[in-house]
Amino acid sequence: MVEATRPRSPSSGSPPAPPAEESAESEASQTTALNERALRLAEFYRGKIETVPKVPVRSLRDFSLWYTPGIAAVSREIEHDADRAFHMTGRWNTIAILTDGSRVLGLGNIGPQAALPVMEGKALLFKYLGGVDAVPLPVNASTPEALIETALRIAPAFGGINLEDIASPKCFQVLEELQRRLPIPVWHDDQLGTAAATLAGLINALELTGRDMSTIRTVMLGAGAANLVTVRLLVRMGHDPHRITVVDQRGILEAERPDMDEMQLHNRWKYRVALETDGGGRKGTLAEAMAGADVVLAASTPVPGTIHQEWVRSMAPHPIVFALANPLPEIWPAEARAAGAAIVATGRSDFPNQVNNSLIFPAVFRGVLDARARAIPDDIVIAAAQELARYASMKGLSDQHLLPTMDERDCFPHVAAAVAEAAVALGIARVRASREEFFEQARRIMARPAALVVALQESGLMDPMPDEPVPPGKPR
Amino acid sequence: MKRSNPPVPQRPPESQAHGAPIHARLATEADLPALVPLIIRLKRLNEEFDSMLKVRPDAEAQAEAVLKAELKSPKSLIIAAEGAGPDKDKVVGVVRAAIRERLFYMPETEGVILDIYLLPLYRRHGAGRYLVEHTIAQLKERGAGIVTVEFPAQNEIATRFYAKCGFRPITAHHARMA
Incomplete structure (x- = not known):
């Protein structure tokens, strides 16, 4: 039986000191155990999905x-x-x-x-x-x-x-x-899924701290696929592009940076964002970008210490810090908190407020498939984010509960229905139905696979995990 | 503009008569510090297209010396492009052009656009076209009956842009390492 061992000793020294239970040592041992188990199970099951008939076959006739x-x-x-x-x-x-x-x-x-x-x-x-x-x-x-x-x-x-x-x-x-x-519909999860999940978290973080999208100043750390799309969605939702400062390894992304011409040739999407935001009126480094900012959305290098505590302190009062790099956030949540962050989100399930694209893509596809949408325009992505945010706030919003967790899977049919409804409203749906009808259909279809897995296990057609004890009375 | 406005970043307004957010004028020696970095940006852009256009380590000093001499030469034309509105006095673009004699062809006087560069933020809304047309008019005033332009063969954006401006290839300039 492989159980992830909990931490023994906090690491001694190398700054920035992570919270005790996140010591590098326990992190490493947990990861090793997980990796070994994944390897064994991959070899045992040899694939995770299979084709199964869905029609009765009474005889070969x-x-x-x-x-x-x-x-x-x-x-x-x-x-x-x-x-x-x-x-x-x-x-x-x-x-x-x-x-x-x-x-x-x-x-x-x-x-x-x-x-x-x-x-x-x-x-x-x-x-x-x-x-x-x-x-x-x-x-x-x-x-x-x-x-x-x-x-x-x-x-x-x-x-x-x-x-x-x-x-x-x-x-x-x-x-x-x-x-x-x-x-x-064509979707790229690393662009749209991550951006939508980030947006959902941000909507609720703004709500909790009494801010408005149209007046905030936001720093985006990292200029990869997700952040570039997040900029586009933020602007679509009313964020002033001149109050967005994108920062990459070379510093603030602004229209006069020496690498702009090269960027125009090799990454015109980033180039466009540079022109549109022009550094939010700033030039220089991340430190200069963060001073006075309301929000930092970091999706950059998985190295704690990428964001310094003093830079968080230099932000506007009650700042919002999303440190989304995986597996290691750009700043540990406890450190961001100690530096005054009112709300902290990460990409990890073992901290509160996980920004997780798995909350988005299954529901988005359920919605566009049920509505037979011709496309997934940005307004649908935004509708998904808004519904996810609404669902979390319905369940009770707090600085520890910004987004639904994966245990709150009830959110999926809600998001799917919102997506389908948005497709109908945008005139790109080939199936027209009410939101309630889409919701019911999504709930029914989404409930089936879990029931199927249980049925397969109980009937013995699916092997139990070879490294777990068999419950009494169950055949092996 | 009211002084009480908060210092929000502003775009150059697009209210010039020609529609472009820039204004072209003859450059002077006072423009040198602003022009040199623009020339260097262009050379580095050219380097992106072709390794045979590798920029020399002393390119900056070269640009300064060349521009300084050309500003005084009747056979040269250096134009500075300025922004508009709050960027009115900011040099945002440059043109380096020359007047040459064609020994065997007519028309006998050729205006050559050697370098042309605009900062990215000032490229849209017909600014490039305006700058080229302005330069052509200046070269014509200096006797040019034909205007040519030099740029890296791999630069497809430039190829399309000059085609739109009415240019077509007349001679080819091939290279190999010696």
């Missing part, structure tokens, strides 16, 4: 309905009206998880083959949380054009495409072009 000759009639009907595929095949609920493996987790460019276990895990999350049938598809694609071409070619099989773990800025080009060229 039924195949004349599910397959030839009967199925030809279904094909003929779809040949006449392609739209019928959404009614007569699994296309309505099936998405591709497409990756070139160019930026997988924090592992970098490990390629498509090594990306497969991650995509399988994502497919499991999609199914278990969102009721979405997701097909892991790591592909050999050395250029953005090849990846785009691949997505266009496979689109007939899918009701949506989830791009995953693609390097920035390539991911912007791929998403933009596919959103333009495909009549089905």
Whole structure:
């Protein structure tokens, strides 16, 4: 039995001193134990999802309905009206998880083959949380054009495409072009999912500290996919772009920075943000950016101490600090608190206020698939964020409860219904229904996979974890 | 503008007669400190396109010396672009051009745009086009019957921009390492 051991001794010394229970030593031993177990279980189960029939097969004669000759009639009907595929095949609920493996987790460019276990895990999350049938598809694609071409070619099989773990800025080009060229929703979780979850947390943090989006000054630390999209969404929600200061490794991103011309050639998305925000009227370093700011949204380097306590002290009263780098936040929550932060969020589940894109993507896809939305425009992303924020505040908002946790899975059908409703309102839904109807459908579909897993386990068709004791009375 | 306004960052207004948020004028020696960094930015941009355009370590001193000499030369034209509104006195762009004699072709006098650079924030709203047209008018005044422009062959943005301005390739300039 492998149980994560709790900390023994706090680390001695190397600044900044993390809180006692987060000592590097216990962190390392926990990680090692987890890694070993993941390896063993991967080899035991050999894949995390499988294809399971969803129609009765009483005898082989039924195949004349599910397959030839009967199925030809279904094909003929779809040949006449392609739209019928959404009614007569699994296309309505099936998405591709497409990756070139160019930026997988924090592992970098490990390629498509090594990306497969991650995509399988994502497919499991999609199914278990969102009721979405997701097909892991790591592909050999050395250029953005090849990846785009691949997505266009496979689109007939899918009701949506989830791009995953693609390097920035390539991911912007791929998403933009596919959103333009495909009549089905295309999503890139590292851009949109993370941005939406951040936005949801920020909406509630502003509420708790009595602030208004239109007057705050915000520092964005990191100019990767998520933060660049977050800037776009913030501006869409009424944040003054001239009060946003984006900071990357070279300091404040402003229109006269010496690397602007190079940026225009190699990362026009970041270049545009530089022009639009122009450093929020500031030049220089992170320290200069943070002075007087209301909010810092950090999605940069997983090194505690990236944000100094004194810089938090220099912020406006009751500042909001989101230190979202994983696995190590840019500043430990306790340190941010000690420096005056009113609200602290991280990307980790072991601290309060986890900003987690798993709260967003299953529900967004449930919503756009149920409404058969043609696309996922920013207004839908914002609608998802607002609904997630609303759900958390309905459950009682506090500086320790900014967002729902993964234990509050009731939030998913609510977010899905809000997404579907937004698609209808935007005129991009091919299914029109009321919010209540979308909610009921989402709840029903989302409840099924968990019940399925229980049924498979209880019937013995799914092996129990080999390293866990079998409950009494259960066959092994 | 009222003085009581809080110091919010401002864009240059787009209220110039030509629609561009810049104003072009002949440069003077007083502009040198502002012009040199702009020339260097352009050279570094060119380097991005081609390793055979590697910028010399003494490029800054070179730019200063060259501009200083050209400001005095009748065969040269140096234009400074200024911002508008709050940026009225700020140099945000530069043009380096020359008058050359064509020994075998007509028209005999050629105006060459050697370097042209605008800071990113001032590039939109037709500012580049305005600066080129202004330069062409100045070269014409100095006798040019034809205007040419030099830029890295790999710079597709420039290729498209000058095509829109009515330029087309006439000679090719190829290179290899010796």
